[in-house]
Amino acid sequence: MTDLAKIRNFSIVAHIDHGKSTLADRLIQETGTVQDRDMKEQLLDAMDIERERGITIKANTVRIDYVADDGEAYVLNLIDTPGHVDFAYEVSRSMQAVEGSLLVVDSTQGVEAQTLANVYQAIEADHEIVPVLNKIDLPASDCDRVAEQIEDVIGIDASDAIHVSAKTGVGIHETLEAIVNRLPAPKGDRDAPLKAMLVDSWYDAYLGVIVLVRIVDGVLKKGDRIRMMSTNAVYPVERIGVFRPAMQVIDELGPGEIGFLTASIKQVRDTRVGDTITHEKKGCEKPLPGFKPAQPVVFCGLFPVDNAEFEDLRTAIEKLSLNDASFSSEMETSAALGFGFRCGFLGLLHLEVIRDRLEREYGIELITTAPSVVYHVHMRDGEVRELHNPADMPDLTHVDHIEEPRIKATILVPDEYLGDVLKLCQDRRGIQLDLTYAGSRAMVVYDLPLNEVVFDFYDRLKSVTKGYASFDYQMIGYREDHLVKMQILVNEEPVDALSVMVHRDRAETRGRAMVEKLKELIPRHMFKIPIQAAVGGRVVARETLSAMRKDVTAKCYGGDATRKRKLLDKQKAGKKKMRQFGKVEIPQQAFISALKMDD
Structure with a gap:
């Protein structure tokens, strides 16, 4: 039985790559919880995919015994949390289980968008927060500037922040002492009902x-x-x-x-x-306030490349959803792709991670359809339908208006890239809400439509700012806009997987970009293939993929021109017949590439 006053429960919060998992490794090593021979980097990241990408996906926990400088033995319960916005759900759960947080900030980079998001969750959970400035062994480290930034941007006193290098082990002892002396002990009554x-x-x-x-x-x-x-x-x-x-x-x-x-x-x-x-008997009267259930924001279809693997995919998805409460799925069928599942995710990284785990852990090759968000379709008769898949769009004559989800995005960016970021947000139909400065960095707050962000907004943001911007978002609700469903027709057959919802003003540009891209991505066939983008019954863009031809006149040298003509006409008739019955094979890579929007 452990004395309550000798327990400290805490989590480590930080932006991606600021050194949470490395700091956890050092705390475990310093206290001798794990013997040196069993020690490895990112000890708490158990999944292969976590170790490979160098990110934390699941929050992990460890119990550490520590004898403080005053000779008292303490029990420290540490929860290591993810930093990515897609896994913020894991962070919010961990926060409820502990009383304090170590706020880790990279002393070369300073405060980033996710630092803010995660620290606000800690403040909401009423935590005592101890700032830790990491990576002081790097030449670019500037602790005074970063401490000032923490005070300006977050509003936490950082005058007694601990200076640490989690890589070399400097400042780890001071961190342990701060956990014991500055974080509160948990409260609880041993004699009360469980x-x-x-x-x-x-x-x-x-x-x-x-x-x-x-x-x-x-x-x-x-x-x-x-x-x-x-x-x-x-x-x-x-x-x-x-x-x-x-x-x-x-x-x-x-x-x-x-x-x-x-x-x-x-x-x-x-x-x-x-x-x-x-x-079961003599239980407590009232439950604890629970967590908000995770709301999936991005949906896409997962289909096995080989239809015979559908049952294997069903089993794999069931097993994965056992471990991941924020991942939802339901069965769906598609004319082009057969049986599959419509799955909901917290973001694109979450989608990539689930897809990688399905392919790797269960050996199933997958086709992923275009990620889409949930729209609210208001019908003329007053009914409101949720639209998960653009292919299921009801007849427009019965639709009054469509609402799309909006997010509030916070972007921190160095001053010299501010113009590019503002342009990117304007191009994505954003509405600027706020622009403030934290030192030499601008903090921009935008109201953006989620479907413009879901694809490759993050990639574009990283490329226009050379990787220096950080981005975080939260859902703020739904708003009406002029949205239309755009279909892609290949050889005059609609391709479900490429149906997307677009803004009416953008349909033509987006359609042209997609058909041009598909023309490069679809391999040539023996017959010519028209590739069209259509909104309703109107074609807004078209490209034609020319046929591969055999030179049928090669063996005619000299002689009558009508012989050549006859052979060419025969070939033409054959191509026409082929085109009627021929099936166009669209490679998996073409689906993914066609959906990434390059400006």
Whole structure:
């Protein structure tokens, strides 16, 4: 049993690449939690894809024992969180389970957009925040400027920020002391009925569902019968333990502690993140305030390249959604692509990660359709429909107006690239809300339509600012606009996967760009192929892909011209017949490339 006053629960928040996972590695190493021979970089990032991309996707937790300078032994529970906006959902859950945060800021880069987004979540969760300036070993490090920036932009006192190099280990001891002395101990009542927060859950092939919990009040012991308050399901607890990062089984978890339990739960669906766990008998009266469920913002279709793999894809998607509560899917069929799934994601990076995991962990080759957002279609009879896939657009004669989702985007950018960023936002139908300065960097706030951002806004932003801009967004609601559905016809057949919703003023330019791109991407066939972009019944752009031809007149040298003519006419008739019955093969790469908008 651990004394409440000797527990510290904290998370590390920062922008992407500012050194959260490396700092977590050093804290684990400094306290001897993991022996040096077992130590590796990004220790808490367990997935291959996390290690390969160098990013954190799932929030991970570890329990550290630390003996402070005053001789007291403390238990530190650390949650390492992701920095990407697509995984902000993971951050918000972790925040609810701890009392304090280390705010890590790169002392060469300064405050970035995600630093702001994540620190605001920590402030909302009422955290004590300790600023840490990382990467002081780099020659470009400027701690005074960055400390001033933290005070100006975020409004936190950074005069006693800790100077750290997570790579070399400088300042790690000071960080541990600050955690013990500056972060508050958790509150809780050991004798009250059990009240525990379900922070995360994932599936393990041997143990079933593993549930990560934070105990608020009461004690959880092996053999207890627990009840999930949102579903009223009852389970017997089989084992209880903590992560040091490897699992270690213990007898009980008391108030303020973070650990895991297994209770022969078969599906992760039965464990709702943010739920309250209590005892079956003498449980607590009121549940804890839960987390907001994650709202998917980007939708796309996933289809197996080989239709025979559909069942494998179904199983793989079910297994993935076990571990990822923010990923949703439903079945759909497409004339061109057969059976597949319509899936919802928190953003494009989330989509890429899920797609990579499906291809890598389950060996399924996928076709991904154009990512799209959810539109609200207001019908003439007053009904409001949600439109997930542009191919399902109802007949326009019954539609009154269409509303699209809007976001509030915060972009931090060095002064010299400001003009390019403003132009990019204007081109994407943005409305400027605010422009302020933090030192030599501008902070621009724009109201943008989400469907203009979903494709390659982030890539374009990085290229016009040479990688110096940082970007974060939040949903602000729906607004009416002049939107139309644009179809791409290849050989006069509509291609579902390339249907997109565009603004009426943009339809022609966007259509022309797409058909020109497809002309380069589709391989030539034995017959000529028209590629058209159409809005309603009107073709707004067209390109023709010429046929590959065999020289049928090669063996006619000299002689009568009519012989050549006859052979050419015969070839022409054959091509015409081919075009009627020929199927055009569109390579997978063409779908993805055609949808990326280059200006």
